Amino acid sequence: MSLKKCLEIIARYYPSFLLGIRTTLLVSLSGTLIGLLIGLLVGGIRAIRLDKTASRFARILKLFSDILARIYIEIFRGTPMMVQAVFIYYFIYTNVIRWDKMVAAVFVISINTGAYMAEIVRSGIQAVDPGQNEAARSLGMSSMQTMMSVVLPQAIRNAFPAIGNELIVNIKDSSVLLIISITELMFQSNSIAGTTYRFTETYFVTAMIYLIMTSISSIVLNMIEKRINNTKTSLPQSDTSFSSITIARKGVQHVSH
Amino acid sequence: MSLIEVKNVRKTFDGMTVLSDISFEVKQGEVVCLIGPSGSGKSTMLRCINLLEDIDEGSINVCGEEIGSIRDINAYRRKVGMVFQQFNLFSNMNVIDNCILAQVKVLKRSKEEARQTALQYLQQVGMIDFANASVSTLSGGQKQRVAIARALCMNPQILLFDEPTSALDPEMVGEVLSVIRDLADEDMTMIIVTHEMAFARDVADKVIFMDDGVVLEEGDPSQIFNHPKNERTKQFLSRILYENSAVQ
Numbered sequence: 276m277s278l279k280k281c282l283e284i285i286a287r288y289y290p291s292f293l294l295g296i297r298t299t300l301l302v303s304l305s306g307t308l309i310g311l312l313i314g315l316l317v318g319g320i321r322a323i324r325l326d327k328t329a330s331r332f333a334r335i336l337k338l339f340s341d342i343l344a345r346i347y348i349e350i351f352r353g354t355p356m357m358v359q360a361v362f363i364y365y366f367i368y369t370n371v372i373r374w375d376k377m378v379a380a381v382f383v384i385s386i387n388t389g390a391y392m393a394e395i396v397r398s399g400i401q402a403v404d405p406g407q408n409e410a411a412r413s414l415g416m417s418s419m420q421t422m423m424s425v426v427l428p429q430a431i432r433n434a435f436p437a438i439g440n441e442l443i444v445n446i447k448d449s450s451v452l453l454i455i456s457i458t459e460l461m462f463q464s465n466s467i468a469g470t471t472y473r474f475t476e477t478y479f480v481t482a483m484i485y486l487i488m489t490s491i492s493s494i495v496l497n498m499i500e501k502r503i504n505n506t507k508t509s510l511p512q513s514d515t516s517f518s519s520i521t522i523a524r525k526g527v528q529h530v531s532h
Numbered sequence: 533m534s535l536i537e538v539k540n541v542r543k544t545f546d547g548m549t550v551l552s553d554i555s556f557e558v559k560q561g562e563v564v565c566l567i568g569p570s571g572s573g574k575s576t577m578l579r580c581i582n583l584l585e586d587i588d589e590g591s592i593n594v595c596g597e598e599i600g601s602i603r604d605i606n607a608y609r610r611k612v613g614m615v616f617q618q619f620n621l622f623s624n625m626n627v628i629d630n631c632i633l634a635q636v637k638v639l640k641r642s643k644e645e646a647r648q649t650a651l652q653y654l655q656q657v658g659m660i661d662f663a664n665a666s667v668s669t670l671s672g673g674q675k676q677r678v679a680i681a682r683a684l685c686m687n688p689q690i691l692l693f694d695e696p697t698s699a700l701d702p703e704m705v706g707e708v709l710s711v712i713r714d715l716a717d718e719d720m721t722m723i724i725v726t727h728e729m730a731f732a733r734d735v736a737d738k739v740i741f742m743d744d745g746v747v748l749e750e751g752d753p754s755q756i757f758n759h760p761k762n763e764r765t766k767q768f769l770s771r772i773l774y775e776n777s778a779v780q
Binding site: 404406407409410411412413414415416417420424425428429432 | 582584607612613614621634637682
């Protein structure tokens with residue numbers, strides 16, 4: 276392998292590589308985000324624990340959605356994404372609608388990620404101290420209010436490293452989507468290698484590009500994580516709060532005298 | 533009239549009886565201290581009153597209403613504040629947001645009104661200078677004082693304290709007890725589960741001694757602490773008082 280050849284390949288084929296990078300990032304970023312939304316919904320439903328006041332209807336609904344969620348998670352974690360991609364793409368294409376490959380790619384990576392995210396979110400929710408839930412309920416907050424304002428923000432904070440990990444996995448694993456011939460980086464690399472017959476050099480460049488993309492993602496994710504964990508003050512102290520402090524102080528002084 | 537009436541309450545966990553035939557009353561403005569050895573069911577009793585646990589038999593009446601048959605549990609809970617041993621401050625918020633959240637979500641107060649109320653009670657517990665501090669930077673005693681302010685923001689009719697000083701370093705116990713003492717002076721109705729005997733003697737209108745899920749003795753503090761009738765109460769108090777004097 277010669278580095279000179281690598282540089283030649285980059286110089287000659289960089290537009291193809293760039294298109295590949297763009298597609299890979301587009302598919303993996305949107306797939307991770309949509310997957311997170313699916314995970315919040317499915318994981319959230321899985322983590323709900325009904326109390327004694329729940330109606331019979333709620334209980335049946337919960338049981339039913341639990342079973343559906345389990346089936347979804349088992350299927351998409353238990354089969355390779357490459358197989359999911361070809362099967363879903365061709366199944367929908369021949370039976371339902373002649374859909375765009377890019378849409379299919381984002382769809383597949385989203386529901387695949389959603390299955391993993393559901394488990395990440397569920398364990399994140401379950402790792403939140405039950406005392407937080409009890410405190411919120413003891414103040415009269417409903418279970419939905421408690422989930423949205425208290426439990427979920429903490430669960431996401433706890434699970435953030437695992438959520439970020441999914442993005443990095445998706446940047447790499449979107450390479451299997453070449454099976455439905457979208458122009459992601461691996462697909463582009465195959466075409467370049469096929470034209471130049473320089474397999475070693477081409478795939479070395481490809482590997483380096485993946486490594487750069489995942490490294491940058493790691494750095495960005497770490498920065499976001501630091502910010503999330505560093506919530507010293509969420510409310511800026513406005514003028515009104517200063518004046519109200521003095522009012523409150525005066526008020527109490529009057530009472531105490 | 534009694535604000536809280538507990539009658540013949542029985543409670544089991546997986547077949548194990550943790551409360552059997554518990555009865556007592558709490559009048560408006562009264563401070564009741566529940567004392568007794570660990571595992572005697574004091575905290576469980578408190579949690580039953582706030583419907584965090586449900587009872588197997590008997591009844592609990594609060595403000596003339598049997599709480600087992602209440603449909604809107606959330607509406608009931610806003611009348612009954614609870615302070616926990618482990619504080620349970622919302623760790624994703626700063627001090628004042630902890631006090632504001634439920635006011636806005638449950639009482640539907642405006643943000644500004646909730647903020648004013650929060651500041652007022654933070655002032656009362658001596659935590660106003662920490663209004664914008666992150667919860668994780670506070671000491672245990674400070675956290676507990678914020679937790680009390682958070683409960684007060686809902687203007688509860690009754691406050692339940694579940695061993696409010698048990699998780700604190702010894703030098704922080706005083707600041708929390710003095711906040712509770714001030715509330716007692718304002719005639720707040722309170723049930724306090726505590727191991728602080730000197731405090732119970734000082735602040736309580738009535739002391740209830742529980743052991744092994746049973747109320748063994750109840751009476752005014754001077755009677756319970758100076759002339760306990762029950763042998764088990766005597767034993768418990770002498771051991772606790774001996775340990776306390778050994779420390780000092």
